[in-house]
Amino acid sequence: MKKYLIFTVASLLLMLSCSTKKEKPGGLAGTPGEIKLITLDPGHFHAALVQKNSYEQVADEVYVYAPEGDDVQEHLNKINGYNMRADSPTKWREVVYSGPDFLEKMLSEKKGNVMVTAGNNGKKTEYIKQTLMAGIHVLADKPMAINSDNFGLLKECFDIARQKGILLYDIMxxxxxxxxxxxxxxxxxxAVYGEQLQGTPEEPAIVKESVHHFFKVVSGNPLKRPAWFFDVTQQGEGIVDVTTHLVDLVQWEAFPGQIIDYKKDIELIDANRWTTSISPEEFKQVTGTEAYPDFLKKDVENDTLKVYCNGDIIYKIKGVTAKVSVIWNYTFPKGGGDTHFSVMKGSKADLVIRQGKEQNYKPELFVEAVKGVDLAAYEKDLTASMEKVSAEYPGVALNKIRNGVWQVEIPAKYSVGHEAHFGQVTEHFLEYLKDGKLPDWEVPNMLAKYYTTTSALDMAKAKTK
Known part of the structure; x- marks a missing residue:
């Protein structure tokens, strides 16, 4: 009897050991077709861009849950366009449920294991929480929180994800x-950058500015935006929307692989918000809607819609002063599009990204040596360093513009465009699902990012009351 018990216990321990080795959080192994996508209430074109490409790990059948209306139809039209294109067509099969109980239906049926959400940001954080509680991974478009209440809920979401061994990730x-x-x-x-300067509120050491446009072209067609996109209670103000990307880049570039603790590493200094004016004609052109809906009338002055889509934040992160700002115009100049400006200031050089008219609205990177640097010695160090960079990114080279200023020449093959980046993010997320975890710094840094934006909104609002 004693021998039998010993054998049984040993067998159980062996089985548990084997099980532990095979199973990962979420139970995913990276096999073909293993990921079954759910698209929840797609009201933003970013939801479709996740499916612009196919992925071996993702099944062709995708389950869509949404209220009836133009939003879901626009989403399905874009997916159909990807399926019908001549070059590398996809094979998505969209299984659609539309009705007022779409969320409850999705949660009860649980037909997929990864939910994608890009749409009404006022509802998004609650969507995320409910989905995580059902044990489903979440890949969410930014922003995941548009105010302080949302941020509190988002902290709960990450706790739920950790407890259930599932992943919550935003699309950066x-x-x-x-x-x-x-x-x-x-x-x-x-040798190139020196040490990161600390900067001051008057002269920040890192600056990132983004200019966006309401009327634009996506996947070759004029973008139709839902009317609610212009309601900051649903879309979020500019200071908590696009600035999410900018705050993320400050963290990702200046502190690579480092954990940011928002309680001790972030100090807000100043924040501002202001409006962009949209005429009735412009509103009709971009939404297809004849008149402002009732929920927007609170923001209408003399027949002109005033949208709080612009903002800036000055803050310290681990002692480094940064400034991020976003501006929304109605449409772009001829030949232009959304633009990005960025400068990182080191003790030896400024690293500057420009994307204006002089650059034909294409982003270009410049290395600008700071005053007082021995230019002959610096150029030698820069050239040697670029050889190492070129080994990792073949074809990247230096073009000397003038004394102390170089343009980084980048082969066109690396400039794949904004839409393609959604596929790249998705591929990374699929790898994280296979690993069963995100990098250790991702969750605390997402929290730091949304703390920064939502707290800045509170500060900016307090100034404009």
Missing amino acids: TERHEITTILQRELSCIP
Whole structure:
């Protein structure tokens, strides 16, 4: 009897050991078709861009849950366009449930294991929480929180994800833009950048500015935006929307792989918000809606819609003063589009991304030696350092513009465009699902990011009351 018991216990321990080795949080192994996507209430074109490409790990059948209306139809039209294109068509099969109980239906059926959400940001944080509680992974478009209440709920969401062993991740496409990647690479080379300057509120050491447009072209067609996109209680103000990307890039570039603790590493200094005016004609052109809906009338002055879509934040992160700002115009100049400006200031050089008219609205990266640097010695160090960068990114080279200023020449193959970055983010997320975890710094840094934006909104609002 004693021998039998020993054998049984040993067998159980062996089985548990084998089980522990095979099973990962979420129970995913990276096999073909293993990921079954759910798209929840897609009201933003970013939801469709996740499916612009196919992925071996993702099944072709995708379950869509949404209220009836234009939003879901616009989403399905974009997916159909990807399926019908001549070059590398996809094979998505959208299984759609539309009705007022779409959320409850999704949660009860649980037909997928990864939920994608990009749409009404006022509802998004609650969508995320409910989905995580059902044991489903979440890949969310930014922003995941548009006010302080949302931020409190988002902290709960990460706790739920940790307890259930599932992943919550936001779509940070700008990390995949090549000029940003190389700006980060060069800032990590002391011979090129020196030490990170601390900066001041008057002269921040890191500056990131983004200009966006309501009327634009996506996947070759004029973008139709839902009317609610212009309601900051649903979309979020500019200071908590696009600035999410900018705050993320400050963290990702200046402190690569480091954990940011928002309680001790972030200090807000100043924040501002202001409006962009939209005429009735412009509103109709971009939404297809004849008149302002009732929920927007609170923001209408003399027949002109005033949208709080602009903002800036000055803050310290681990002692470094940074400034991020976002501006929304109605549409872009001829030949232009959304633009990005960025400068990182080191003791030896400034690393500057420009994307204006002089650059034909294409982002370009410059290395600008600071005053007082021995230019002959610096150029030698810079050239040697760029050889190492070129080994990792073949074809990248230096073009000397004038004394102390160089443009980083980047082959066109690296400039894949904003839409392609959604596929790159998704591929990373699929790898994290296979690993069963995010990098250790991702969750605390997401919290730091949303603390920064939502607290800045509180500060800006207090100034404009």
